[in-house]
Amino acid sequence: MEAxxxxxxxxxxxxxxxxxxxxxxxxxxxxQRKIYVSIRNSVNINQTENSDFQSTAKxxxxxxxxxxxxxxxEGEEPTRNIKNKFRTLKKNPNDIHTNLVExxxxxxxxxxxxxxxxxxxxxxxxxxxxxTEDDEECGIAMPAYKLKITxxxxxxxxxxxxxxxxxxxxxxxxxxxxxxxxxxxxxxxLDILRNLxxxxxxxxxxxxxxLTRKDRLYKNIExxxxxxxxxxxxxxxxxxxxxxxxxxxxIAHNKHRGPWIVKPAASSRGRGIFIVNSPDQIPQDEQVxxxxxxVDPLCIDxxxxxxxxxxxxxxxxxxxxxxxxEGIVRLATVRYDRNADNLWNPCMHxxxxxxxxxxxxxxxxxxxxxxxxxxxWTLSAxxxxxxxxxxxxxxxxxxxxxxxxxxxxxxxxxxxxxCRMFVPNGNNCFxxxxxxxxxxxxxxxxxxxxxxxxxxxxxxxxxTKVKACLIADLLTCVGIPAYSPxxxxxxxxxxxxxxxxxxxxxxxxTSVSYKIKxxxxxxxxxxxxxxxxxxxxxxxxxxxxxRRGGFERIFPTADLMxxxxxxxxxxxxxxxxxxxxxxxxxxxxxxxxxxxxMLHSNLYCQDTSYxxxxxxxxxxxxxxxxxxxxxxxxxxxxxxxxxxxxxxxxRQRKLMLKKIGTGSELTQFQARQTFSLxxxxxxxxxxxxxxxxxxxxxxxxxxxxxxxxxxxxxxxxTQSIKVISKARSAMVAKLLGDFLENYKRDTExxxxxxxxxxxxxxxxxxxxxxxAQESDLEAVLTLHTNxxxxxxxxxNRCGLSVPxxxxxxxxxxxxxxxxxxxxxxxxxxxxxxxxxxxFKNNDKDYENVQDASIRPKSSRRF
Ligand code: ADP
Numbered sequence: 076m077e078a079x080x081x082x083x084x085x086x087x088x089x090x091x092x093x094x095x096x097x098x099x100x101x102x103x104x105x106x107q108r109k110i111y112v113s114i115r116n117s118v119n120i121n122q123t124e125n126s127d128f129q130s131t132a133k134x135x136x137x138x139x140x141x142x143x144x145x146x147x148x149e150g151e152e153p154t155r156n157i158k159n160k161f162r163t164l165k166k167n168p169n170d171i172h173t174n175l176v177e178x179x180x181x182x183x184x185x186x187x188x189x190x191x192x193x194x195x196x197x198x199x200x201x202x203x204x205x206x207t208e209d210d211e212e213c214g215i216a217m218p219a220y221k222l223k224i225t226x227x228x229x230x231x232x233x234x235x236x237x238x239x240x241x242x243x244x245x246x247x248x249x250x251x252x253x254x255x256x257x258x259x260x261x262x263x264x265l266d267i268l269r270n271l272x273x274x275x276x277x278x279x280x281x282x283x284x285x286l287t288r289k290d291r292l293y294k295n296i297e298x299x300x301x302x303x304x305x306x307x308x309x310x311x312x313x314x315x316x317x318x319x320x321x322x323x324x325x326i327a328h329n330k331h332r333g334p335w336i337v338k339p340a341a342s343s344r345g346r347g348i349f350i351v352n353s354p355d356q357i358p359q360d361e362q363v364x365x366x367x368x369x370v371d372p373l374c375i376d377x378x379x380x381x382x383x384x385x386x387x388x389x390x391x392x393x394x395x396x397x398x399x400x401e402g403i404v405r406l407a408t409v410r411y412d413r414n415a416d417n418l419w420n421p422c423m424h425x426x427x428x429x430x431x432x433x434x435x436x437x438x439x440x441x442x443x444x445x446x447x448x449x450x451x452w453t454l455s456a457x458x459x460x461x462x463x464x465x466x467x468x469x470x471x472x473x474x475x476x477x478x479x480x481x482x483x484x485x486x487x488x489x490x491x492x493x494c495r496m497f498v499p500n501g502n503n504c505f506x507x508x509x510x511x512x513x514x515x516x517x518x519x520x521x522x523x524x525x526x527x528x529x530x531x532x533x534x535x536x537x538x539t540k541v542k543a544c545l546i547a548d549l550l551t552c553v554g555i556p557a558y559s560p561x562x563x564x565x566x567x568x569x570x571x572x573x574x575x576x577x578x579x580x581x582x583x584x585t586s587v588s589y590k591i592k593x594x595x596x597x598x599x600x601x602x603x604x605x606x607x608x609x610x611x612x613x614x615x616x617x618x619x620x621x622r623r624g625g626f627e628r629i630f631p632t633a634d635l636m637x638x639x640x641x642x643x644x645x646x647x648x649x650x651x652x653x654x655x656x657x658x659x660x661x662x663x664x665x666x667x668x669x670x671x672x673m674l675h676s677n678l679y680c681q682d683t684s685y686x687x688x689x690x691x692x693x694x695x696x697x698x699x700x701x702x703x704x705x706x707x708x709x710x711x712x713x714x715x716x717x718x719x720x721x722x723x724x725x726r727q728r729k730l731m732l733k734k735i736g737t738g739s740e741l742t743q744f745q746a747r748q749t750f751s752l753x754x755x756x757x758x759x760x761x762x763x764x765x766x767x768x769x770x771x772x773x774x775x776x777x778x779x780x781x782x783x784x785x786x787x788x789x790x791x792x793t794q795s796i797k798v799i800s801k802a803r804s805a806m807v808a809k810l811l812g813d814f815l816e817n818y819k820r821d822t823e824x825x826x827x828x829x830x831x832x833x834x835x836x837x838x839x840x841x842x843x844x845x846x847a848q849e850s851d852l853e854a855v856l857t858l859h860t861n862x863x864x865x866x867x868x869x870x871n872r873c874g875l876s877v878p879x880x881x882x883x884x885x886x887x888x889x890x891x892x893x894x895x896x897x898x899x900x901x902x903x904x905x906x907x908x909x910x911x912x913x914f915k916n917n918d919k920d921y922e923n924v925q926d927a928s929i930r931p932k933s934s935r936r937f
Contacts, residue, residue: 217244222557224255231260235531235539239546245555253563255555260528268497268504274558279527280391280504281493285486287508287527289364290316290340295485296522298652303642308485310478311522314366316340317357324354324365334368334418343526345427346813350418369521370413373514375452375460377410381426382454382512382520385529385545386479387626389505389553389619392491392649393612393670396483397552397626398476400698401541402454408434409802421809422802432534433762433808435801443536446702451537458700466518472696475520476629477638479510482522483630484642484650491649501608502615505553507545544703548624605673612670613677625703627695631671633679634692648672724846728854731835731843735858739835743867744825746859748844749852750868751819754811756849757891761808769888770807775895777810780869853890857883860890866897 225248226240236258237247248254256276257267263279271277285291293316299308315324328335335354339347340362350368351357357365372379384402389395408431409423417423422434431437431450438449446456458468498504509529513521531546533539605613620628630639644651648671735741741749761770830836843855860866860883870877878899883890 215244217242219555219557220244220246223560224555224557225253226256226258227254229257229259229261231258231528232531235533235542236546239543239550255557256550262527263504265497269499271499271503272563273500273502274556274563275503276553276555277504278506280388280490280506281497282490283506283508283527285489286482286525288340289338289524290362292482292486292522292525293364293366295652296482299481299485299642302652307642308481310481310520312367312369314364317361317363317365318359321354321359327367328354331367334370334415335365336368336424338364338366340364343524344429345421345425345809348421348425350424352415352418369513369515371516372411373516373518374411375404375406375457378406378408378450379411379424379426380404380406380452380457380514381523382457382475382510382514383526383529384454384475384479384510384512386483386508386510386525387505387549387552388483388508390501390612391487391494393616393674394483394487394630394650395616395619395628395674396480396630397623398479398629399545399548400455400625400627400701401544401703403538403541404452404454404457405431406450406452407431408437408450408805420802422805428534429812430805430809433812434805435762435764439535440537441535443540446537451535453537453541453702455700455702461518462700468700469693469696471514471518471520472699473692474518475512478512478520478522480630480639481642482510482525484639485652487650488652501611505549507549540703544625548626551622551624552619552626554619554622605677606668609668609670609673612674616674616678625698627698629695631675631678632692632695635671635675635679643671719846719848721846721848724848724851727843727846728851730839731855732858734835734839735855735862738833740833740863741840741855741859741867742825742827742831742834742837743871744822744827745835745837745840746856746867747818747822747825749847749856751815751822752844752847753849753852753856753890754815754818756852758808758811758815760849761804761811769891770804772891772894773807773811776898777814779895779898850887853888857885857890860897869897 221244224245226245227248228236240247240256245256252267252270255274256278258278262284263277263281265281268277268281285295293311293314296308296311297314313327315321315327317324324335333352333354334350335352335357336348336350337357342348354365357363372381374380382402382404385399387397387399389397405426405428407423407426409420411423421430425431428451440446440448440451442448446453447460452460458472461471462468494504507529509526511523511526513523515521531542533542642650646669647667648669757769757773761773827837843851847855856868860880864880866877866880876899878897881893881896883893
């Protein structure tokens, strides 16, 4: 079987990414070398190009095997030598970025990305000559592979990222700190940040939570509302943090009645969210963010929708923000109805995919080109749709850009000071944020939240297309510098010396005033008056811009000073969000530079006759309406899925039942694996074929055992409401899905690599699981529980408060029906159930499971 990954432009994409074209002669006179490998998918190479590439690669290898440690620097114009060499490859000049410059730090750098398109595709035979399919798949023909560019993941969703990295020749390292790129799904540890060398990139800034925690974001924006005026920062719905601001909430409620939407301060994916009409329906025992519910959202064909847009920040000082031209629009599955009786229904009021995907009416588009089909659209498709209806989409996108910039300005000050304290080099950090935006029916955008590590999970071809392009463009824009091992070790030793004395940036403003000897182009404006750091910043900004792909730079823009100048400190250009800033002696605020001003004037205002060009803005905004170019499908050989055979399943089941019947037991890991596969089958059934009884059982089980998975608070108001079956199924399925996710993660802790005496051998059990259907899993779990009298899928063998094992009725769904009675009814979940009328009504149903056909033989515990 083959999986496909969609990438942009070009057809035989994987055969090249970045061609590092340099040789010893090219860099003669330099002391050290580094090569920026900018990820760029999509290229076809004809034979000439390829041979050139191969000879270059050879030279590269030769170069790196030498002990040359010369340096030049990053970010400027290519030397003539290299330009000539590149010309042989150059098809589309806009797609090539080659830079070799000398920097203040006398570092050497060579920045190259490949041409994006050539007119000649590789024929099969030609392709064979270059690289084999295997080579392509693991990227070993790629420059990044030869250059030993490495990446490391920490706690992150890795499937799509890994595919893209691997195919471009980046290699994964574990436990090693010599990565080039560190991608984490969580906040960055300060220790890691402090020790970064110049060649390393990490995907978060320190203290990003100022932006990504709902409560912090709101507080930061509220401060700006007080400081700069509500009219400038009216970008979030009025919100309160409870229980601290309960009184303010009541006052606000008395002024303008609800509804209010209640969200746990640090959660995501719609978890724990519910809507109430009045503050007295909000429990006081939890810290939550309560926001004014926007009752008049923009609807598509009657369905509420919201946007996920992707925002890249490559620097906070100067502030450089890009918005990806494509985003995702998420639609609620149930048609929107303002009537308060429907507030309980998450599939009508919340647009999260993680909730709506469980609704049996949820439609996924099955083709990457179907951008306005089903319950997930692209941003460009929405804009085209709105334009046809006569909406001012230009103004809408300007407002969205403005909202993004203002939210970042509100949080930037703290992040900048953290960067100064913890990040040793100007280029170490970049960050991709997921902005969730709700548009109301007057086309005003409201910021709901900013996601740290927006999901890179893909569930449809459309998702894959958008996210694969996004990741490739992101890494191209950011650029991953590749250093030879010699240079790396030089830096590692240099940096360890440096780190021990201070963790602050090495090159800091006015203290450094190298003047760079440049090849001045005719007509170009001199930057000699700039400090070395300023020149580096300017070069980087230009280079990044030239590699921006699908990203639009929204800050700085030509009109930045008119629009946002008032929000920046006049001396140092830092966005100010604290009122008493003048009197402060905080480190960031006494810096003698103004990078925002410097960058803006050098990018836009050097020419005195310069006037702001409206067409620049028009062009930028137009990009958002354009669909991503049709991508080529890159084949990835996927492990062939093992076909489940019913007959083999039955055979394996018989074998397993026999083993259990004769005294063998499941290990804790096997039992948990079986249980999660079983619940997965139940989940599938509830989603596809809602069955009242089974939902109730699952609810009751989760209420008792769900742990951090909250029982459905949204059911609180359902006593007098006839809950629509499909929506209820979706809610239960979502809870079960959340539970399963946690359960599977916990199960990893039980992996056992040895077979133990008296337990079922792991290879035999693996065979069973490979072919097992729901009924097979149920039969094994039932017999095992009845025979052993223990429940290793729920309780640790040495657990203290393990309830007695109930008799499990044999026959279809007997195990499921007995499930709630396997759980002791104590703990947190019981606490919450007191709010829940729905539970109370159904609590008695499964108290006694009577029809036991097999009693436990013994009640052994270890
Ligand atoms: P989460 O991080 O859990 O996804 P969000 O803040 O993004 O939380 O909200 C989840 C969903 O709730 C959004 O998709 C949106 O549809 C809806 N929502 C959130 N806040 C509001 C609001 N103030 N008014 C209307 N709908 C809202």
